[in-house]
Amino acid sequence: xxxxxxxxxxxxxxxxxxxxxxxxxxxxxxxxxxxxxxxxxxxxxxxxxxxxxxxxxxxxxxxxxxxxxxxxxxxxxxxxxxxxxxxxxxxxxxxxxxxxxxxxxxxxxxxxxxxxxxxxxxxxxxxxxxxxxxxxxxxxxxxxxxxxxxxxxxxxxxxxxxxxxxxxxxxxxxxxxxxxxxxxxxxxxxxxxxxxxxxxxxxxxxxxxxxxxxxxxxxxxxxxxxxxxxxxxxxxxxxxxxxxxxxxxxxxxxxxxxxxxxxxxxxxxxxxxx
Numbered sequence: 001x002x003x004x005x006x007x008x009x010x011x012x013x014x015x016x017x018x019x020x021x022x023x024x025x026x027x028x029x030x031x032x033x034x035x036x037x038x039x040x041x042x043x044x045x046x047x048x049x050x051x052x053x054x055x056x057x058x059x060x061x062x063x064x065x066x067x068x069x070x071x072x073x074x075x076x077x078x079x080x081x082x083x084x085x086x087x088x089x090x091x092x093x094x095x096x097x098x099x100x101x102x103x104x105x106x107x108x109x110x111x112x113x114x115x116x117x118x119x120x121x122x123x124x125x126x127x128x129x130x131x132x133x134x135x136x137x138x139x140x141x142x143x144x145x146x147x148x149x150x151x152x153x154x155x156x157x158x159x160x161x162x163x164x165x166x167x168x169x170x171x172x173x174x175x176x177x178x179x180x181x182x183x184x185x186x187x188x189x190x191x192x193x194x195x196x197x198x199x200x201x202x203x204x205x206x207x208x209x210x211x212x213x214x215x216x217x218x219x220x221x222x223x224x225x226x227x228x229x230x231x232x233x234x235x236x237x238x239x240x241x242x243x244x245x246x247x248x249x250x251x252x253x254x255x256x257x258x259x260x261x262x263x264x265x266x267x268x269x270x271x272x273x274x
Contacts, residue, residue, distance in 0.1 A: 002078035004071035004110035009078055021107055023091025026099055027144035029107075030054035030091075033233050036084040036112060037271075039076045042233075044069065045272050046201045047088075050141060055090060057140040061106055063090050071110040085115045085234060089143065118235050120252055120260070123160040123242040124175065124228070126219065127151045131174065133167040133196025141198055148176035160242070162230055166219040167196045178235060179203035181212055183227035183255045189215040202231040202263075205273060209266045210259040227253035229260075237263045 001012040023029035032051045035042045048065045055063050072086055089109045095102035129151060137144060151163035155176075162175040174180060174197035181190045190207065191197050192214040206212060222228060228240040228248065237260045239252035252260060266273070 001111075002075060004075050004108070006108055007067065009074055015109070017091075017107055017109065018094045020094045020097070020102075021091055022093060022095040022101060023089065023107065023143050025095070025097060027142065027146070028058070028060075028092035028095070028099075028101065029089060029143035030058055030060065030141055031143055032086075032088040032141065034072070034086040034088070035115070035233050036076055036081070036086050038082060039080060040271055041072050041076065041086055042267065042271055043201050043205070043273060044072065045274060046204070050199065050201065051088060051090065054140040054142060057137075058142060060090065060092060063106070063108070067108065068110070071108065075110050075112045079112050081112070081114045083115050083117065084112045086110065086112045091143065115234055118238055121239045121241045121250075122162065122230070122235075123158075124162040124164055124180075124230070124240045125155050125158050125160045125244050126222065127154055127163045127165060129165065131165045131167045131196045133169075133173070133194065135196075138196045139193060139199060152176045162240075164219075164222070164243075170219055171195050172217040172219050172221055173197050174200075175230060175232075178230040178232040181206065181229050181231065181259070182217065182221055182225035183253065184221065184225055186226070186255070188212040188255055188259070189217060189221075191215070191217060200231060202233060202236060205266070206231050206237060206259060206263060209262045212259075227256045229256045236260070236267075 002009045003015040005015045032047045091107045092101045093106045094104040155163040165173045167173045179200040239256045
């Protein structure tokens, strides 16, 4: 396995980041996860734009997106696979043991691992913790993922693959690593970015391709929704057939199935949609 680290490819065993890296000590970093098929990264331009947005929001130096592109191409060429997960991590670099950043400059790591195709359906649960839609990190894809680790562990304990959050005012927000869509009275809705959810790449494409409405929704909309589905880089569009103790269906509903079909068709037609 070859990994891109600060400007070049390294063997996995030789790719090392300092124990004083701010991404490790305080979670001072941003990241992107991309789907790769047969050596091509899907929606790379959109992911790089979001990486830069997250870096600016965290106050990190602007990433060299040309280098990130080179790194993605290099790891895909060095590690051929049919379906993969690319992880781009960009941190504050070597810093003092505290919240202050050092002057060594940022760290860039790009790695890829094999992935399997997700099932068409899954289960999700709601959790009692909230997203802070007014927090400093709202809408940024940062490496400060502790609350997602805790919530996802709760979901796994309950036989589900995702946990869904409300925000501080009780509105439906997002999952630990996904966006959520619901069908109400036959219409497709998803929480707006003002809810504090991440501006998911797959979310944005699904809104455009399937015609979803961005709507403020209470968390209990999940109790009355006719259909629910999740979107993310590796889920694409995935139906939720069980939410908490409620069974919706055994297969994707008609609106979800159409969103899945549209996403498959449009993403195959343009691998880097702008």
